[in-house]
Amino acid sequence: MTDSPIVRDNTSMLVEEALTLAGKALGDRREGQYLVAAFLDIGLADLLAHPERPITDESGFRRWLEERAEGKPLAYLSHRQDFFGRTFYIDERALIPRPETELLVEEAISLAQKMYQGDCTIADIGAGSGCIAITLALELPHARLWATDLSASALEVARKNALDHAVESRITFLEGDLLDPLPGPVDLLVANLPYVSSTWLAGEPSIAFEPRQALDGGEDGADLLRRLLLLLPLYLRSSGSALLEIGEEQAFLAEWAQEHLGGTAAIVPDLAGKPRLMRLRT
Ligand SMILES: C[S@@+](CC[C@H](N)C(=O)[O-])C[C@H]1O[C@@H](n2cnc3c(N)ncnc32)[C@H](O)[C@@H]1O
Structure with missing residues (x-):
């Protein structure tokens, strides 16, 4: 018989007790399991097996x-x-990365490879935890990246993540408003800026712990996106592209962008068929 890796201690609370307690306190058995597994830093299967x-x-x-x-x-x-x-x-200084943002990253990788064989300059605007810029740096080893954010404390989280993933020398982190901190035009611009409407945000407890500055997109959720779109011609190289994450309510911006900027603007839906990205070409 092999020794169990688990050290038994008669005075400790056991996983099964912790699971019952957490399930009751959270009103959801699965949430309780996630919490206990995360606390012990182990997978769900391992948790439930012991x-x-x-x-x-x-x-x-x-x-x-x-x-x-x-x-x-x-x-x-x-x-x-x-x-x-x-x-x-991740900590409270930055927005928690969302799975839906992976679509933006997938599209950016495919665009960078198709147009530039991965050898291009990329700006990530509103970098937050740095999840987008760092993933692009790792997936596109020949790309050079800038990552900006208005929040100095979010950028501290992003820098830590860049160090943890060993890409700190590939990304220049810059504090400032939208595109202002960029040294010049880039080939590809990506952004997951705040696009939640202020009124919806006011009544939503689920995001109360996250930085408001990371979510609040103004009355119709499109304030920052509109401002960014108007600056785009100055910061995109000719034949450059921009990929912006949006919510369903901001899909109208594609037409708005074409009217105000020219070029082409298209909406990319997510797996559920809902508008999730706006792709612009100069
Ligand atoms: C929705 S969060 C996205 C964070 C990260 N890119 C992600 O996808 O998880 C938006 C980010 O934009 C930043 N932000 C808000 N207003 C900004 C502005 N005017 N200029 C630059 N960044 C801004 C916020 O601080 C926040 O980090």
Whole structure:
């Protein structure tokens, strides 16, 4: 018989007890499982296979549970969020990377490869945790990147992630408003700027823990996108492209952009068929 890797301790709370407690406190068995697994830094299968595993730091676990029950996102407790197959550090200084943003990254990689064989300059505007710029740096080893954000503290998170993923020398992080900090025009511009309407945001408790500046897009959610679009001609090289993440309500911007800027603007839907990206060519 092989030794169990689990150290037994009669005084510790066990996983099975933690699961019952968390399931009740969160009103959702699955959420409870995610919390316990994240606390122990193990996978769900491993967690469920060993209900007799002890939770040695019980007071730490109870603190997590309390904060989670108050609505704090799990990623802000575990300081980890997966994005495009990699794990990023995260805390309250930056928006938690969302799975829907992976579409922007996929499109950017495919555009960069098709148009420039990956050898191009890319700007990520509103970089937040840096998940987009860092993923592009890793997926496109010949690209040179700039990443901007109005929030100096979000950029600290992005710099940490760039160091963790060993791409800090490939990305220049710049603090400032939209495209202002860029040194010049780029081939490809990507942005996941705030596009949630202020009124919707006011009544939404689920995002109360995330920076408002990362979500609030003004009355119709399109304030920052409109401002960025008007600046685009100055910052895109000829035959350059921009890819902007949008919500369904901002799809009208494609027509607006064509009227105000010329070039071509197209909407790219997500897997559910809803408008998720706007692609612009000069
Ligand atoms: C929706 S979050 C996206 C963060 C990250 N790119 C991601 O996809 O997870 C938007 C980011 O835009 C930044 N931001 C808001 N207003 C800005 C502005 N005027 N100029 C530059 N960045 C801005 C916020 O600080 C925030 O980090």
